[in-house]
Amino acid sequence: MLEIHRDVCGYCGCCVSVCPEGALELIDAYLEVDDQCTCCGICAKVCPVGALEVRDEEKI
């Protein structure tokens, strides 16, 4: 699953623009991820501050 570290996120929308599924949305100062997310990790890669992380659920 995609974890959003809200204490790190700058709510800039960089991730939203690259999401191939359109699964992310920036709602004012709140980043939302919906069930279209495939955990591809593109958003986590481009985030300027490292606020997104794809977590392997089995390891949690």
Place this chain on the structure above:
Amino acid sequence: MKKKYDLLVIGGGPAGAIAARTAARAGHSVLLVEKRPAIGAPVRCAEGIGKEALAEFVEPDERWISAELKRAELVGPDGVSMLLEAEMAGSKVGYILDRKIFDRELVWQAAGAGADVMVKTRASAPLMANGAVKGAVLDVCGEKMQVHAEVTIAADGVESKFSRWCGVDTTVPVREIMSSCQYLMTDIDIDEECTTFFLGNETAPEGYLWIFPKGKRTANVGIGISGKKSGAGHRAKDYLDRFVRRRFPDGKTIECIVGGVSVCRPLGCTVADGLIIAGDAARVVDPLTGGGIYNAMFTGDLAARVASKAMDEGRVNAAALMPYDEAWRTSPMGLAIERNYHIKEYLIKLSDEKLNTIIHSAKSLDMKDFSTLTLVKELMKRNPKLVAELAVLRALIG
């Protein structure tokens, strides 16, 4: 707020504000909605714009001009720099704006022209009928309401979702998103009339790092790197922190800004039935500089003028709105995007050694006008080898 408008504008940045102003001045009923609680904040911009470009849309005003620029400096990977000066040394070439105030001024002007404005109001879905956009569902402080419009302008920025909901794919390729971070720093030693650009694969891979003056001992110090080059431990913020520690160890950061800037080609089509896409949402940022304020205002204005004419003529389908798409693509702005896209694609592939060679080719350049085209032409004159490698560019630049 009414339930029906001629024009609905989604987004209160420069594209949306100018679109609303133009349409309201033409006598149309206009609603501009902004999802944030305040126009202009948070800033997600390095705030630079050319002097003439700005004047096309708004009279310069010291209330929202942070600094007047007289020169620029390019610093290569080895630290050697090239100074770019106006032909008439000392003349003004551009501004660093205060976007918080600037954006408000533009929306004020739209409101003054008669447009309705709503903040903390998010377009959460298009209203569709027979495949045409007919307005939007608006979320206003937890309440949903419908607003019908003849034409909707999506000016919802880099994180645009509206056009995607209308069926337009707006995804920016990973390698063409500039992952960006900027500090507004004060108490630092800078040239208060000069923008400085740092190039190099160690400094800012496939991007650049900038110092844009914001007034006395204050500047936007920021960086954009390709999304492709970003990752854990080497993100935009990591590069910026490293630079700042070295260059401004005693500077104070009074604002931290992050963002994404698209440097891809614009959307393949920027109109649909009842819909026009403008500004960053249309991916019309200059791919070489990452500058988007002028392009946003230009497309916003054009979108409103074409929508206005289409509404007057009673047809607002994609064919009737197509003159917008054609006009910006063939405008000087559209041609500059295409040209600068090629230049960017060339530059990002250069090794640090080659970048050094180019910057060593002149200690300073006198620029007839302060455009990237003039700069590239001057650099090509001094680097004949570069010209040989750039067959595509030669054709584009002439």
